[in-house]
Every structure is written in C-alpha cells, then in structure tokens.
Amino acid sequence: MKSTIRKNTYKAIYRLLNKVSPLSSDCGELCSAACCNCGGDAIDEEGLDFEMGIYLLPGEEKLFSKKETWLKWNVENAEDYEFPDSWKGKVYFVRCKTPPHCPREMRPLQCRFYPLAPYLTESGDLRLILSPVELPYRCPLIDDKIPLQRSFIKATYTVWKRLIKDPLIRDLVAMDSKELRKNKHELVEII
Ligand code: SF4
Ligand code: SF4
Numbered sequence: 001m002k003s004t005i006r007k008n009t010y011k012a013i014y015r016l017l018n019k020v021s022p023l024s025s026d027c028g029e030l031c032s033a034a035c036c037n038c039g040g041d042a043i044d045e046e047g048l049d050f051e052m053g054i055y056l057l058p059g060e061e062k063l064f065s066k067k068e069t070w071l072k073w074n075v076e077n078a079e080d081y082e083f084p085d086s087w088k089g090k091v092y093f094v095r096c097k098t099p100p101h102c103p104r105e106m107r108p109l110q111c112r113f114y115p116l117a118p119y120l121t122e123s124g125d126l127r128l129i130l131s132p133v134e135l136p137y138r139c140p141l142i143d144d145k146i147p148l149q150r151s152f153i154k155a156t157y158t159v160w161k162r163l164i165k166d167p168l169i170r171d172l173v174a175m176d177s178k179e180l181r182k183n184k185h186e187l188v189e190i191i
Contacts, residue, residue, distance in 0.1 A: 001078065001089045003059025004166045010063050013159050017112045018105050020152040022141055030146075033100035034137040035114055052136075053095040054110045058168045061092045063106070070098050084171035109159075115141045116153070116190060118160045120177040126164060128157055130188040132180060145188070153191055 021027070028036065038052050053074070066073050072095045078087035096102050102111075117131040130142050140146060164170040180187065 001058045001087060001091065001168060003057075003062075003168065005057075005059045005163070005169075007059075007062040009162070010060055013109070013162065014063065014105065016155050017109070017159060020149065020155045022115065022148045022152050023146070024149060027141055027146075028100055030140045031138065035135075035139060036096070036100035036102075036111075038135070038137050053093050054108045056092040056094060056108055056110075057163065058087070058091075058166065060109060068106070070096055070102055072097055084168070084175045086168055086171045113156055113159075115139050116148070116156050117176075118164065118173045119180065119187065119189075120164070120170075120174050122181070126157070126160060126173075128153065128160065128190045130190065132185050132187065142188075148190065157191055 064071070074093040074095075076091050076093055078089060078091045081091070083091065094108060115131045116128045117133070119127045119129045121127060130145075131139075141148065160173075164173055
C-alpha cells in the first residue's frame with residue numbers, strides 16, 4: 001500500500017512519542033500491563049477465539065527489518081478485512097513475543113497512543129477520545145478516568161494531525177469515526 005508518509009517522518013514521530021507517556025509513573029503498574037499481556041488468543045463477545053495484536057499504519061513497516069526477534073509478523077490483504085475501500089494490498093499485523101517487554105523506542109504506534117484514539121467530527125475536525133474499542137481487559141486509565149499527562153495528549157494530537165494528512169490514514173479514522181456515530185457510541189473527548 002502506497003503511504004505518503006516517509007520513513008524519516010515516521011522516525012521523527014517515534015522520537016517525539018518516545019518522550020511522553022500517559023502518566024508520569026508507569027501505568028502498567030496499575031494493571032500488570034494489561035494491554036501488553038493480552039497478546040494470546042482471546043475470546044470475543046460471541047465466544048469466538050481471535051488473535052490480539054497490532055496493525056501497523058500504512059508505511060510504518062518501513063521502520064522495521066521484519067527480522068526483529070521480539071515480533072511475530074503476519075502480512076494480510078487489506079481487502080479481506082474491514083479497512084476503508086481505498087486500502088488495497090498488504091497490511092502488516094504484528095504480535096509481540098515477550099510482553100510486556102519490548103524495545104521501548106521501537107514499540108508500534110498503536111501501543112504509544114493507547115488509551116487515546118483519534119476521532120474526526122462530521123465537519124472533519126480532529127479530536128482525541130478515550131479508546132472506545134471493546135477489549136478483553138480493563139484499562140484503569142479509561143475506566144477510572146485517570147487524568148493523562150498534558151504532554152502525552154499534546155504530542156499524540158500533534159502526531160495525529162500529521163498522520164491524517166495521509167489519505168489512507170484519514171480514510172481509516174473517518175471510517176471508524178462514522179461507525180462510532182452510527183452506533184451512537186458515547187465518546188469521552190479529551191481534546
Ligand atoms: S494503557 Fe491502560 S491497560 Fe495499558 S498499561 Fe496503561 S493502564 Fe494498563
Ligand atoms: S510492543 Fe511493547 S508496548 Fe506494545 S504490546 Fe508489545 S510489549 Fe506492549
């Protein structure tokens with residue numbers, strides 16, 4: 001899939017997000033790193049097994065050799081999954097083999113944003129919300145609405161502002177946001 005975001009831009013994004021975290025302390029201590037440790041097979045609402053993992057954003061794979069010993073790689077076809085119609089060809093899905101331990105400076109973007117998620121309003125404005133995705137674990141930052149560090153919110157917003165300039169990524173955020181509106185999902189807006 002053709003990403004308009006260059007490798008150096010992804011590198012700069014990683015560097016910026018290396019400097020911030022949701023809390024000044026390690027939030028993993030609140031929950032035994034629940035979002036990292038759910039990497040095995042999990043059970044969804046219909047009782048079916050599914051594999052927890054992380055989708056890389058289009059072009060993010062350029063930062064990896066795909067030989068990293070701490071990651072298991074799956075390459076999938078975007079057309080086979082619920083991605084925007086503009087997504088054609090390969091998408092990269094990774095699972096980490098040693099959770100909650102990984103080279104911190106190389107953890108994928110999805111790990112860095114959580115518990116925040118991007119949201120595009122009907123008029124196309126970017127907001128950050130608490131992740132509305134149903135997951136088989138409890139995140140205290142979401143459930144207990146623990147205030148997040150301003151620096152983390154600001155850096156995450158800056159990064160999403162840049163990411164949605166890429167048409168594929170904007171299509172993804174627009175699709176997810178539309179789905180949330182359709183389902184009348186209650187949104188917790190952070191910025
Ligand atoms: S983001 Fe939430 S689930 Fe993940 S380690 Fe922090 S508190 Fe736990
Ligand atoms: S890559 Fe790192 S931060 Fe992400 S789920 Fe795995 S252990 Fe956690």
